[in-house]
Amino acid sequence: MTATVTDVHVPRERGARGIPEATIARLPVYLRALTALSERGVASASSEELAQAAGVNSSKLRKDLSHLGSYGTRGVGYEVEYLRYQIAREIGLTQDWPVVIVGMGNLGQALAGYGGFATRGFRVAGLVDNDPARVGEVYGQMPVRHLDDLEDVVSRHRASIGVVTTPSAAAQQVADRLVGAGVSAILNFAPTVLTVPNGVDVRKVDLSIELQILAYHEQRKAHPDPLAAVVLPTDQQVRPA
Amino acid sequence: MTATVTDVHVPRERGARGIPEATIARLPVYLRALTALSERGVASASSEELAQAAGVNSSKLRKDLSHLGSYGTRGVGYEVEYLRYQIAREIGLTQDWPVVIVGMGNLGQALAGYGGFATRGFRVAGLVDNDPARVGEVYGQMPVRHLDDLEDVVSRHRASIGVVTTPSAAAQQVADRLVGAGVSAILNFAPTVLTVPNGVDVRKVDLSIELQILAYHEQRKAHPDPLAAVVLPTDQQVRPA
DNA sequence: AGGAACTTGTGAACGCGGGCACAAACTGGC
DNA sequence: GCCAGTTTGTGCCCGCGTTCACAAGTTCCT
The missing domain is CATH 3.40.50.720 (NAD(P)-binding Rossmann-like Domain)
Incomplete structure (x- = not known):
């Protein structure tokens, strides 16, 4: 297998502390949100607040964090500085x-x-x-x-x-x-x-791929269901024999 | 996932000709592969060849293309130019x-x-x-x-x-x-x-998020299972009361 | 013409990820 | 000390996407 990866998809053993790839991709976002809160002097935050700052819903955030360990306090929330360090360490950002x-x-x-x-x-x-x-x-x-x-x-x-x-x-x-x-x-x-x-x-x-994905959705907004799958859209392009 | 992207998640009606989001994200890749083949003068290609050029496996590619319509020929493969136009049209790249x-x-x-x-x-x-x-x-x-x-x-x-x-x-x-x-x-x-x-x-x-995801995997390569989840990694960071 | 070789299109099974809903745990007030 | 209010951690279910495997269709050779 020669890899040629587009999406990461690392099927390595997920035992023990293996963290889902989807979660990994969101940890940097949480990190950014925590840093922003920290700079505003916020000391602790609930999953709901964090989730809003990160643009996800709170149950997803809680499940993501639960993969790292139990770093929150029930009835209270998460300590911003502490959680920030834990995520940074998990990703490997405490090193150079x-x-x-x-x-x-x-x-x-x-x-x-x-x-x-x-x-x-x-x-x-x-x-x-x-x-x-x-x-x-x-x-x-x-x-x-x-x-x-x-x-x-x-x-x-x-x-x-x-x-x-x-x-x-x-x-x-x-x-x-x-x-x-x-x-x-x-x-x-x-x-x-x-x-x-x-x-x-x-x-x-x-x-360019990102723009193309946007273009597809734009096109669908403009022409919700062209049903052009049946009728050929332009005569000039006909299937060669 | 070509990532980079945070998930789009467009829950809009997927009726009729709705194409899975994951497929949409790959169509531009196929398009690029087809263009490259076309420039090399290749007139037709099998799903296996296309898949290799696009860095995916062939069954995924076939299922993706099947969402657009039946543009291949069994026993033969796909005509490069024809398929290229069909994908471009589907994404909306035939317009400005x-x-x-x-x-x-x-x-x-x-x-x-x-x-x-x-x-x-x-x-x-x-x-x-x-x-x-x-x-x-x-x-x-x-x-x-x-x-x-x-x-x-x-x-x-x-x-x-x-x-x-x-x-x-x-x-x-x-x-x-x-x-x-x-x-x-x-x-x-x-x-x-x-x-x-x-x-x-x-x-x-x-x-920066892309780099952080890479860093995480690098760290795991270096320290496959630190089991540092139990022992505190450095004494200086202790949970505040 | 008939069969061997090849390739597409797709039904079916499976695994991952998302979201709901609730038990467990903590805080504060009385 | 107990109860009400709050918030985390997680078991469960569901839907999407990936992969397998095969039937259907095409070409080529004899």
Whole structure:
């Protein structure tokens, strides 16, 4: 099995402390809500309040949290600071995650300067690009190095997470080299299906796909039931023999 | 799940030609695979070949396609061009979708210049920013206009899709104004939960959340079962009374 | 023409995730 | 100390999505 993951779907043993994938995906949202509450000086909150802040319903939130352990107090609620730390620890945000970004186009530059990483334990440890003209440029206080040095950058910083923001054509090759250098998790912004060895985790973010999903729903709003499945919509497109 | 996305959850009537949400999310992937095959001159392909190109398994692909209609030929496969058109039509990509981007920071600039939109029926119809210094700047052949003109930009281009790339603090306000001006679908890059009226579709893309999900799996790889749920991991964090 | 090889479309089984509803547990007032 | 009010943690059920496995339909070879 060569993985090529779009959605994560890690069927590994879910015994003991295995937490449902759907829950994992929501923990960062709870974390964000807790941080916001904390900054406003709120010391404790009920599941109902937390759920509202996170945009989910309260029973889902309670069940999610119950997978981590019993961190609330019945009749009272959850202590904001305490819960925040527990979730951060569960995700692994109490440690430092060096991240290498490959591809310094517009998107790569945007990510290099994104403040939301540093505050969550992610540290941009290296920027890499193919274009010699871009080598030496500085984004977010980090100089760009040449693609030739990719392996050096990864191993020197012990980076285990790579971000691919190259054009599609280069993405697979870059991913191969990242994996070869020791990276075991990749966030892929290139609109390509990456094939990686077992044990390497890939998540894909595709901006155009998100828009297409919205477009589908927009179309349905405009034409609730075209029943165009029977009649051909335009004569020019007929099934070739 | 291609994730990135927080679950859409549109419980609207699924009668008649209602296609499962999970299928909708994969159609753009199939579309991309078909386009790639088409460009390589491939005229027809089996579900197995398509599935491999799209990174899913073949039975899932067949069931997905079966929701659109019976566009394949048993014993043969699918005609690439024909199927490509059918999927594009189903999603709504045969028409033009004007898109307005609000927030011309690094990410907004990256999106404005992203070539992947134009080729899929999305047309950047307007760029808007709060900062007077940025007004008049041109990205992707489109000048930036001031936030004050947002309503004008939206209505003049009949935009129904808005992209929010502002800081969190401004996101909700921007979303309200977009909706007020007639937008009914929003792609939100700000790390905030947006509240919108019924009938408005919101999809959220959160870069930091994607990394956090990867971090969780990385941590589990490194420490398969810490059983630290019993013993406190560090003494400094003890449950306050 | 007939059969072997192949491929689609789909019925059926299964597992995950969501939501309801309630027992268990805690607080505060009397 | 006891009772009313509150909120968590969870057992249960239901529906969606994934996968298997096979019948139905097509092509090719003899």
